[in-house]
Amino acid sequence: MNRRVVITGMGIYSCLGKTLDEVKESLYNGKSGIIFDPARKEMGFRSALTAKMEVPDLKGQLSRSQRVYMPEEAKYAYVATCEALKNANIDMDFLEKNEVGLLYGNDSTADAVVKSVDTMREKKDTTLVGSGAIFQSMNSTVTMNLGCIFKLRGINLTVSGACASSSHAIGLGSLLIKWGLQDCIVCGGAQEVNPFSIGSFDGISAFSVREDDPTKASRPFDRDRDGLVPGGGAATVIIESYEHAVKRGAPILAEVIGYGFSSNGDHMSQPNVDGPSRSLQMAIREAGIDIRTIGYLNAHATSTPVGDRQEAKAIYNVFGDHRPEVTSTKAMTGHEMWMAGASEVVYSMLMMQNDFIAPNINFENPDEDSAKLNIPNKRVEKSFDTFLSNSFGFGGTNSTLIVKKFVK
Amino acid sequence: MEKQQFIDELNQLLAEEFEVEVSTIQPDASIKMTLALDSLSLIDLVAVIENTYKVKISGPEMIHIKKFSELYDYLYERIENSIL
Numbered sequence: 001m002n003r004r005v006v007i008t009g010m011g012i013y014s015c016l017g018k019t020l021d022e023v024k025e026s027l028y029n030g031k032s033g034i035i036f037d038p039a040r041k042e043m044g045f046r047s048a049l050t051a052k053m054e055v056p057d058l059k060g061q062l063s064r065s066q067r068v069y070m071p072e073e074a075k076y077a078y079v080a081t082c083e084a085l086k087n088a089n090i091d092m093d094f095l096e097k098n099e100v101g102l103l104y105g106n107d108s109t110a111d112a113v114v115k116s117v118d119t120m121r122e123k124k125d126t127t128l129v130g131s132g133a134i135f136q137s138m139n140s141t142v143t144m145n146l147g148c149i150f151k152l153r154g155i156n157l158t159v160s161g162a163c164a165s166s167s168h169a170i171g172l173g174s175l176l177i178k179w180g181l182q183d184c185i186v187c188g189g190a191q192e193v194n195p196f197s198i199g200s201f202d203g204i205s206a207f208s209v210r211e212d213d214p215t216k217a218s219r220p221f222d223r224d225r226d227g228l229v230p231g232g233g234a235a236t237v238i239i240e241s242y243e244h245a246v247k248r249g250a251p252i253l254a255e256v257i258g259y260g261f262s263s264n265g266d267h268m269s270q271p272n273v274d275g276p277s278r279s280l281q282m283a284i285r286e287a288g289i290d291i292r293t294i295g296y297l298n299a300h301a302t303s304t305p306v307g308d309r310q311e312a313k314a315i316y317n318v319f320g321d322h323r324p325e326v327t328s329t330k331a332m333t334g335h336e337m338w339m340a341g342a343s344e345v346v347y348s349m350l351m352m353q354n355d356f357i358a359p360n361i362n363f364e365n366p367d368e369d370s371a372k373l374n375i376p377n378k379r380v381e382k383s384f385d386t387f388l389s390n391s392f393g394f395g396g397t398n399s400t401l402i403v404k405k406f407v408k
Numbered sequence: 409m410e411k412q413q414f415i416d417e418l419n420q421l422l423a424e425e426f427e428v429e430v431s432t433i434q435p436d437a438s439i440k441m442t443l444a445l446d447s448l449s450l451i452d453l454v455a456v457i458e459n460t461y462k463v464k465i466s467g468p469e470m471i472h473i474k475k476f477s478e479l480y481d482y483l484y485e486r487i488e489n490s491i492l
Contacts, residue, residue, distance in 0.1 A: 059427075063427075063444075064426060064427045064449075065444065065446070065448075065449055068449070068452070125458070125464075127451060127454055127455055127458065127464075128455050128458060128459060129455075130451065130452050130455050131448040131449055131450075131451040131452050131455075132452075
């Protein structure tokens with residue numbers, strides 16, 4: 001079976017906004033969501049830069065017994081998923097009567113683990129961690145929570161692939177639909193935003209220390225980049241088979257036409273060029289398109305010296321003289337890690353729907369490799385039909401998605 | 409502490425923790441039904457009591473406490489004894 005896979009709904013909760021409209025405005029205006037968090041400095045962080053996030057208060061929307069199992073990343077995912085389902089015209093009645101799946105990227109639950117361990121150490125009594133701790137502490141907490149809240153009855157699985165987690169979630173979901181194993185899947189990614197979740201990441205000197213100017217700190221592809229800025233939140237996309245979408249009269253926003261993946265089989269944290277190149281090539285091959293039809297490339301580029309350089313080389317290797325606009329929205333969001341694959345599909349979708357390419361803010365001077373790419377630091381007013389989105393992660397996991405405007 | 413004052417404070421604590429109207433907490437009412445407890449949230453009842461009153465209720469003991477009046481008596485006696 002080889003069915004077409006379409007996107008019928010999107011939702012997002014990020015440092016650029018709490019709704020699609022807010023996020024679109026931030027993207028359009030090149031607005032950064034990065035701040036300095038003094039509390040991190042007090043905790044001994046090398047860099048106190050982070051995305052500005054507010055944990056949603058779901059009291060009144062969800063019962064105590066539902067909320068008690070939810071760490072912050074599950075709350076972000078809930079809000080994003082509500083928006084996506086609403087936009088896809090899917091209600092609870094539909095979810096209860098149909099076999100809708102759930103594939104969500106997540107790769108940490110540090111805050112919940114730290115808090116329950118602190119309680120155990122202090123109180124010497126495991127009962128006092130409460131009933132929610134175990135469910136908040138498991139890596140699959142987001143899919144456990146969303147599956148129960150939305151009464152989902154199809155596949156229910158967390159995808160953990162480091163910073164490519166949610167890109168893989170969408171890619172794997174598209175394969176399940178393509179092969180006829182599922183008709184509709186809630187896909188996405190969530191990322192906790194708290195000091196405990198990234199303290200050890202700060203410890204390996206991966207973060208930018210441009211603390212005197214937070215909105216300038218994340219500068220993918222720029223010659224003077226000095227590290228990434230951690231971010232987070234959640235993003236959801238609803239994918240389904242074309243036939244299923246038509247049958248229920250769903251709004252069809254776009255089509256997932258390519259998913260590529262690879263593993264570097266190399267260094268734990270240092271990416272190479274071969275692995276990402278193969279992921280890009282596979283996605284293009286699977287999409288069956290001429291690369292000249294790709295009008296925009298949303299790069300993984302996190303603002304680290306080595307990572308951006310290797311990705312620039314990989315993109316140049318694959319695209320050669322075809323030079324679509326390449327930007328990294330991480331210049332505004334910071335690195336949304338487990339959430340990034342899904343959020344960057346949403347960001348790119350918003351650009352494609354509204355005929356613009358958000359600026360790669362802070363890209364002031366290219367280096368030898370980024371000079372070979374077409375990286376705008378100002379917004380480009382442009383209509384495009386197809387975009388490619390890269391996501392790469394620690395351990396050398398790579399994922400590439402290609403999404404196209406829907407044509408019947 | 410007078411028993412009625414203790415009961416009023418406990419009722420307020422449980423109402424806030426389990427998000428119910430304090431007026432629904434009556435001596436003859438079922439704890440499980442009133443606070444909408446399942447096997448998991450029952451743990452939270454034990455935890456909130458232990459954290460607040462420093463009184464540990466074992467699982468077997470909790471099974472026999474069905475009504476709020478039984479909880480009041482059990483806890484008040486334990487607290488009084490611990491003070492003495």
